[in-house]
Each structure stands twice: as structure tokens, then as C-alpha cells.
Amino acid sequence: MMYMSICSMSFLSLIIFSFFMFFTGAMFLFYDMIYFIEWEVLSVNSSSFVMTFLFDWMSLLFMSFVLLISSLVILYSKEYMAHDIYINRFIMLVLMFVLSMMLLIISPNLISILLGWDGLGLVSYCLVIYFQNIKSYNAGMLTALSNRIGDVALLMAIAWMLNYGSWNYIFYLEYMVSDFYMMVIGGFVILAAMTKSAQIPFSSWLPAAMAAPTPVSALVHSSTLVTAGIYLLIRFNNILLSSYFGQGLLLVAGLTMFMSGLGANFEFDLKKIIALSTLSQLGLMMMILSLGFPKLGFFHLLTHAMFKALLFMCAGAIIHNMLNSQDIRTMGGLCLNMPLTTSFFNVANLALSGMPFLAGFYSKDMILEVVSLSYMNSLIFFFFFFSTGLTVSYSFRLVYYSMVSSFNSFSLHPLNDESWLMLKSMFMLVIMSIISGSFLSWLIFPTPYMICLPKMLKMLTLFVCLVGGVSGYMISLTSLFFYNKSLNNNKLITFLSLMWFMPMIFTTGVIKMPLFMGGLMKELDQGWSEYFGAQNLFNYIKKISMFYQMIHLNNLKLYLLSFLLWGFLLLMFMMKF
Template sequence: MCWKIVMHLTSMVFLMAGSFISGIYAVLKIYSNMVEVVEWEILSLNSCSIVFTLIFDWVSLLFLCFVLLISSSVLYYSGGYMSSDKYFNRFMYLVLMFVFSMAAMVMSPNLISILLGWDGLGLVSYALVIYYSNEKSANAGMLTILSNRVGDVAILLSIGLMVKLGGWNFLYYTYSMSDGQWLKFNFLIVLAAMTKSAQIPFSAWLPAAMAAPTPVSALVHSSTLVTAGVYLVIRFNPILESSYAQSVLLIISCLTMFMAGLGANFEYDLKKIIALSTLSQLGVMLSILALGFSDLAFFHLLSHALFKALLFMCAGVFIHGSGDYQDIRFMGCLAKFMPLSVAYMSICNLALCGFPFLAGFYSKDLILEVVYMSWVNLICLCLYVLAVGFTVAYTIRLIFYSMSGEFNLNLLINVKDTDNLMTDPMVMLGLGAIIGGACLSWLMFPEPCMICMSEFMKSSTIVVMVIGGLIGYFCNLLNVNNGLMSLKNYFWVVFTGSMWFMPILSAMKNSEVMVKAGGLMEKVGDKGWLEYFGPQGLYWKLAQLFMIFNEFQVNKVKIYMKMFVLGLLVVLFMYM
């Protein structure tokens, strides 16, 4: 036990120190408006040189500050949550490798070194998802890593396309890659971001990755794995401007935002509800990126990371204290037993909904106003408005089932906030969820801007939020009082609650089709035409040919006699 405490305390101290240093450095870069690029030439062969590059600008340093800050809180939190785990040290090393891979990706402007961090995230995330050695975790880990491999292939193809520029440092080639000739490159970058950030049709792996321990979920959904795709598009945003790839990204991200918000209203797993809310917010970030506002997307990325990590920590405390139940129907009335965790949870939920003057308000309200002023089509605008209403609806539903309502625990166990290792790191993130949005707003947008809108457009956001909250509340009352109502529309409930059958199409049906296709290829190919025209057929033909040559080499008289008679017949036929 002593080694475990030293392990997570040491990790927290070093990561906190790194976060403080990078935060101070980021503020200096913002006010000095400078960028530093450091290069080490590892190997040079003829005209090809392998260079390790680091970039120190305000974007990378500020994001690294938040990654290290949240990681330090999560590692300290893990000391309480994973205290009874037999392989605690292995878990801590895996999480540290995860953080190091994210830092390597954030600090790199080189596409090859980005691939190293990108692949590191995928590999370590697979090891963390399958940490609990059971069949469900193994299936979830396989779905996660196979979905992310599509993005890895897209990055590899992007590296191949950049060869003709003479280097892979995209900061030097931004303006030469902005024309129509680089449309394939733009689509590959967007595809890589879509897989890592779980946009349609790659959304199935994100709820499946909830098989990992809760501290990993807090880290993945706040500042590491799923935000890597958003960060990649932020870096390549000058290249993607006025491209067809941006239009595709806008439509897909709006659909993902709508699908995740709708599906969260039909989900009962606590962690999956929060995962679907993350998916919805990722759709918000990528959609505003597709409109060309990279700084605003980065602002929402940072503010979202603060309260989303705290949200998963509170969920872990609820699960840990209620007998390892994740179904919100087996919770209820937790506000009387765990007031501290419920207070933090309420702050996170209000910040997620965009409650005034909390962290999520400054970014979400500004994003909605920018969308209202942009030349966006009516379908995307309606999806935005509906997603805002769905966010409030599933938040009210989560509060109704878990924190308030009736006491639904199976056993009268001692549910309370007793583990200081799990509640202490919430203080810093809770403070960030309250004032983090305002501080980031003052830091990133020091010059005020005037947004002029009509009274109807300005008040529409608040009206949609109130309507969404009322609908969520009354639907919860109907569901509790008459639990069989959902059976009348069973197909639509399953359709919306299962993310439009995407997990089935991504895993079960896809695997079934691939197995059948593989069997058909083996039957027709390996054991069919390839057997006849392939190596075995070639071997058989060559063996026959060598047998003929062997007959000539044994000097048999009958062979020469046959050849002589055949030649004589040919000569006679020619002179006849």
C-alpha cells in the first residue's frame, strides 16, 4: 500500500509541475506572439534526413498544460479507485505512457512524429480497454483498435503524399498545400480526425471503450485520445479552408452531435451516457472547425476538458460507492448520502448545459452565436438547436435517476464520501469548471468583439434549453410511472438508443460479412483458381516440362527415332 501511495503521489507532483511550467510558458507566448521550433537531426543519408522536431507555441503549450493538469488529478484519483487492484503499478505505467504519447503528438509539427504519438495512443488505449480481462473488454478493445487503424492508415497515406514537398513539417508548407491539388490530402486528414474523434460512421468504439477503468475514461474523454482528432484538424485548419473536405466534415459532425444527444436520452449506463455527451461535444468542436473558427474550437476543447474529467470522476465515485453498479436505475437519492460528489456532479452538469458564468457557458454560447451568424444551411442549424435541447434533456434525466428521486439501491450499504484520495483531486477540477471558462476567455480573446443579433435569435438558445429540460423531466416521470410505454415503440427506442444500430453494423454484422467473404475467397481463390493458376499449378506444369527434358537427356534411341521420323515427314510434306 505504501508503494501505491508513493507511485500516484510522485506522478501527480511531477505532472503538476510540468503543467505549471507549460502554463506560464503559454501565457508568455500569447503576449509575445512568438513561436519556437526546436529540431534535432537524428540521421542524414544522402538527401534524406530524419529530424525530431518540437514546436513551442501558445496552442501546444496551453493544451499540454491542460493535459498534464487533468492527468495529475486522474492519477491521484486512481490511488483510491484502483487501490484494491492487484496490478496497480502496471496500470499506473500504462496511464503514464498514455500521457506521454499525447504529449508527443501535441508538441510535434512533423507528420511522422505525430504518427508516433498517434499510434502510441491507439496501442496504449487498447491495453487499457482490455485491462479487465474478460470477453466484453476484449471485444471492446478489438473494436477500438480496429476503428483507430483506419485513421492510422490515413496518416500514413498523408505522409506519402507529402513526399513531393521534400519534408513532413507541415508548418513550412501550409500555403503551398492550400490549392485544389491537395484535396486528397485534406480528405485523409479529415478521415484520420473522424476515426480518432469517433464521428459517424466510426462512433461505435467510443461507448464500447467504457469497458476500461473509470480513471482511464476520465482521461480519454477529456484531454487525450478523442481530442487528438480535433487537435489535428486545428493544426491543419489553414490547409482545409475553402475545401470540400470542410463541407463533408460539417455535415458528419452535425449528424454525430444529433445522434449522440438523442441516444443519450435512451441509455441507462452511467458511463455510456457521459461518453455519448462527449461524442456530442466532439461534434460541436469539429462542426465549428468546419466553419473555419479554429480558436473557438480550441477554446471549447479546453473548457470541455475541465468539467468532463470531473464528470467521470464523480461517476466513478457513484459507481464505487453503490456496489459497482453502473445502471442509473439502481441509484437514486444519492444527494442525501454523497453531498460533496453530488455538488461536483451538479456543477459539471450545469457547465455541460451552458449555465451562465460556468466553464461551458463562455464557449458554447459563443459557438451558437457564431453558428447563427454564419452561412450555414438550415439542416445543420436545426441539428445544432436540437442537440442543445437534447443536452439539457439527458442531463435532467441523469439528475432525476441518480442524484434525486427514490432510493433504488439493492442493498442498504454505507454510501458516503469517505475516500479522500478520490474526492481531493476534484477540488482543482471543480474550481476549473467554475472559473476556467472565464479565465480562458480573458486569455485567448483579450479584445472584446460585438455580436449583433435579433432578439429572437439571442433568446432562442435559452428557450430551447428550457424546452429540452421540461421534455426530459416529463418523459422521465412518464417512464417511471409507466415503464412499459417504451415497449409500444420498441423498434424506435432500440434504434435511437443503439446509435442507429451502429455498434451492430460495426461489430457483429461487419464481422459476419467479413467471415463469409473470407470463406468465399478461400473457396474460390486459395482452393480454386489460384490453386490452378497459382504456385501449385505452376509447379505441376514445370514438373511435366522437366519430365520431358529428362526424357531427352537419358539418350534413349526411341526418342531420336521418333524425332528423325517426324522430321522426315515434315520434309516430305514440304516438297510434295
């Protein structure tokens, strides 16, 4: 079969490139090297069109992780999408997606960043509407229009950089700290990053994008589309520290983390729970970047990519076996029928929760300890720790519903653990979810952070995680009691579970209103203004000019007519007297 060869070739090529990038990145980090490569595409007289690439340890490590996950996603798709007759098209779209991300990662130039940025936006739209139905089309439109706001902000930043002589932002990072006008560029970049990484008020598109096939979700929500904004802010981190933008972003990211954690505890769609979990982790990364720790943000970005891709892959395997049902209430007892998949799922969940010595622990624990050591107010401190507790809460709620509770599906069911290609791709990510935290911490932080805290603060992270996990499990265990309680507070529960009404506000306010206004303008353009405006004015002037032209051409009939008319008037006048 042709698609088999395309999948296999893509998988092998990407994984070889991934290992090459990783070892090159480690070498660059060890020797503290940066390569700045310029390729002159076109030169006319004194004008030259130059394509620039930036290779340092950060871009190389990130590229290696993106390539590793995308190669495993393609291997996974070989079985997951086996019955799709357009699988070639699907693989090509995924490869275009990865290519756009590569271009974004290695660009120190805002214009080439825009190429990768828009490439991600366009291909993500194509992938979200891949299953052609109304829900997918709506989700795709919401995704595309939300991201267009950020694209326009990036275009405006490019226009503003015309004042400075070059679009290579890497040259201006130090200057941005002191120059007020450079902060305008910073504001646009932060707005672009907020739309791409789905911060409040642009959060509604991220759960909606779950309409895409599960392999796409595993790629998009772990290491590509949503992390593009985080990566851009890691590069522009100086701006966050030098202005009030950082403080504003800190509050917005904290609210996003809190909102998504609460929403996930009320959600019953398996993929949406994991999507809200991604939103929560993006908020965490944004917050730590706003506090001025880009390396920590990058560290959590890489570890999060591993266990989040694994979570989506496990969810895909479960949905596949549940005959495309995504409702966690129809699951239960899956560990008896799918022991290997659920074991992987549990490892990913524990890594997300920050279980000691798994990947998430090293980054999350260090972030929370650095936060405890930092100077900040109680609200931000509450957002960090309470949202971490909520993360563990919805993870254990998910474990209860899908594995511990009694089996709720059909008595005749196809549940099995025989999807070998899917399991192979997941197995690689399980290994990475266990070991990536420790070896990345040794690689990125060869000198450990000196974090000296009182015993209570040191234990607070572990305590919050334990309380969150136990409360999530217990609430699920006695769910009927809490359903009755939630009926008493129906309005509040509806508000929390529907992401603070953000999808409704965004679709009606931000998308429907401009479209309605566009329709109104069309009525004016092709109606009233058509009659009283330029088009009718043109006809009127045309008629007058034709009349004058007729006079100008000495038309004999006209002169005779005017002579007779004047003669008649003169005769009438004389008869009167």
C-alpha cells in the same frame, strides 16, 4: 508499497510540468511567440533525419491541460485501483498514453504525428481490454479496427506528401488552400480525424470503449484520444474553409451531435450516457471548426476537458460505492449518502449544460451566438440549438435518476463519502470547472467578440437550455407514462436508443464482412488456387524438367529402352506388310 511511490511520483511530476507549460503558454500568447525546434537525429552524406517540434501558445496550453488531468487521474487511480495487483502496469500504460498525446500535440510533421497517433491507438486498445472479459475484448477490437481506418488515411496522406518535398505540413497550410492536389491530403486528414473523434459512421466505438476502467475513461474522453482528431483539424483548419470538405463535415458533425443527444436520453448505463455526451460535444466542436472558428473550437475543447473529466471521476466514485452497478435505475437519493461527490457531479453537469458563469457557459454560449450571427441554413441551425437542448435534457434526467428519485439500491449498502484521494483529485477539477471558462476567455480572446443580435436570438440559447432541462426532468418524473407511450412506438424508440443501429451495422458490415472475406480468400489460397495455381504448377514443371534432365544425362537404360521400343514398332510394321 512500490505502486504508491510510482503513483505519487507520476502525480507530482505531471502537475509540476502542467503548471510550467501553462505559464509558458501564457507567455507565448502574450508575446506572440512560436518556437520551431529541429533536432538532427542522423545525418548520412547529404541525407538527414530531423525530428521537429512546434511550441506555440496552443500546443503549450493544450499540453498543460492534458498533463493536469492525467496527473489528477493518476492520483484518483491510486485509490480507485488500489486492489489491483497490476497497478504498476496500469500507471505505465496511462503514462505511455500521455506521452503519445504529447508527441502528437507538438509535432508539425505528419510522420511524427503518426507515431503519436498510432501510440494512442495501441495504448487505448491495451487499456480498453484491461479488465479481461469477452465484453472488453469485443470493445477493444471494435475500437482498434475503427481507428485503423483513420491510421491508414494518415499513412496515405504521408505517401501523397512525397510529391511536395517535406512532411512538415505547417509549411504548406497556405498552399493547401489553392492547390487541388493538396486537398487530397486534406480529405485523408479529415477522414482520420473523423475516426479518432468518432463522427458518423465511426461513432459506435466510443460508447463501447466504456469497458475500460473509469480513470481511463476520464482521461480518454476528456482531453486525449477523442480530442486528437479535433486538434489535428484545428491545425489543418485552412482546408475546411477552402473546399467542400468543410460543408460535408458540418453536416456529419451535426448529425453526430443530434444522434448522440437523442441516444443519451434513452440510455440507462451511467458511463454510456457520459460517453454519448462526449460524442455530442465532439460534434459541436467539429461543427464550429467547419464554420471556420478554430479558436472557439479550441476554447471549448479546453473547458470541456475539465468538466468531462470531473463527470467521469464522479461517475467512477458512484459506481465504486454502488458495488460496480452502472444502471441509473438502481441509484436514487445519492445526495443523502454521498453529498460531496454528488455536489461535484452537479457542478460538472451544470457546466456541461452551459449554466451561466461556469466553464461550459463561456465557450458554449459564445459558439451558439457566433452561429446565430453566421450565414447558414435552417437544418444546421436546428442541429446546433436542438442538440444543445438535448444536452441539458439528458443532464437533468441523470440528476433526477441518481439524486432526486427515491433510493432504489440495497437496504444494506456501503455508500459513503470517505474516498479522500478521489475527492481531492475531483476537488481540483471542480475549481477548474468553475473558473477555467472565464480566465481562458480573458486569455484567448483579450478583445471580446462583437456579437450584435436581436433580443430573441440573444435569449434563444438560455431559452433552449431551460426548455431542455425542464422537459428532461419532467419526462423522467412521469417516466411510467412515457414508457407506455414508447411501447406504442417501439421500433422508433429502439432505433433512436441504439444509436441509429450504428453498432450493429458497423460490426456486421465493416468488421465481420472483411473478416469473412478474409476467410474466403484463405479457402481459395490454400485450396483451389493451391492446386491449380503456383504451387502445383511448380511441381508439374519440376517433374518435366527432371524427365528432360534424365534424357540429357545420356542414361544407357533409357537409350536401350527406346531402341527396343522402336525395334518392336518397326517389326510390327514389317509384319503387317
